[in-house]
Amino acid sequence: MHEASYFILAALADGERHGYGIVQDIDVMSGGRVRLGTGTLYGALERLTSDKLVVPTREEVVGGRTRRFYRLTQRGRAVLVEEVERLESNAAVARRRLTAAT
């Protein structure tokens, strides 16, 4: 899974967000390490939507601008859980080796 897709799923894990909301959330979550460009964000959202991991929920007009909100689908949640477990087990393997070596 692309890092962008992973972080977008993570950002949507606790509720719906709109495009810029996702960008901000990822910035905070990653401690400023991941800064999602607008193009990358919407490219990834398009992929996630067509894979039915994410769905648009509603639109809101703020100051003449349309914001579209997204949320995780059940499938998106399952994919994220699976990915988190995979990453965790990968990390655990390396950590065990590192502690054994010292």
Place this chain on the structure above:
Amino acid sequence: MTTGLDPSYERLARLLLHAFPRRFRALRTDEILSTLAESEAAGRKRPALSTAFDIVAAGLRERRRGHPPLLRWIWYCLGGTLPPEYRGWLIDDLSGWYVLRRTLRFAVPFIAVLAVLSRVMFVVAPNGGMPLAGFAIGTAIGTIPYLFLRGHLRRRVLKQHGLDEEGQPLPTLPVSVPTYCVTEAYRARPLLVAVGIALISSMPFTLMTFFHHGVLGSPLGLGPVTVENPNVDHQWAVGVASLVAAVIVGLISVVWSRSLWTTIERHAASQTTPVVDSDVLTVTVCTAVIVASVGGAFGIVPLVLPAVMLVASGCGPALIAVGLRAKRLERQSGRAIPLPLTRRRMVPAPAQPRQD
């Protein structure tokens, strides 16, 4: 539209978004502009370089994602059908500059082959030679009918993929039952006979052209082919012969593709708009005449070949295969499918149970 962006920023951003496929832009342009307005646009006259780069890179990735793989794409260019997962790409492909794209897809490989051939022929017949400029002009002329037939072509390709004009899937119908027919076949047959007669009667001229000037002869010495003409007496005859030959070649390709189309139509039963318009015939004949007159003046082969190629490509090699198969099936079953005598009248089939 007020997105609260600086107008020049918005213009540039919209331009950059062209890196994305059309279907994507239609759905997301507003939303992306709104995100840009929130994230960086405040007070800016143009997007930051990194933003611009990011948009273009993401757009190209998105384009690549939806694009059919090379072999499928080549098959599609030859008139083949794409599987349903490329529907989005297909609908995009059929909009905008479709005619230009379609022409280039046929013309570029064709001209490349001719370029090689012309080198070979130059060695074989040094006073012949095939000028590429002539091919290019011929290609341009061959495109003319499609400029008028954009909607027609689009509908036909959509229908071939089982989609209606909105790009939505058509209900599936039993393929072998004709629900309507078009009388084009009635018009095509006498035309074929006329063409045959014209072809035979013009044979002496055609042969004369051939013997005096070779396959590539330039009758009036005007065009890109500069062949020294040793026998001035025959110039007019040769000119007329070229003209006639060009008309014939044009008409044959028209009639042939028409007849195939009609057969395909009869087999591809559907209750939507008839794909065959008689406008096609009119426009194509006009083009054949234009090609012929220009061809007569400039030396027939280099101009007429690509033009005919393009006119015939209205059928598309893959569709030709389908049409031939349909014709064979019709012969084998020995079932002549009745055509209505009224021009362009649609004949609904007797109520058939749906065989889903």
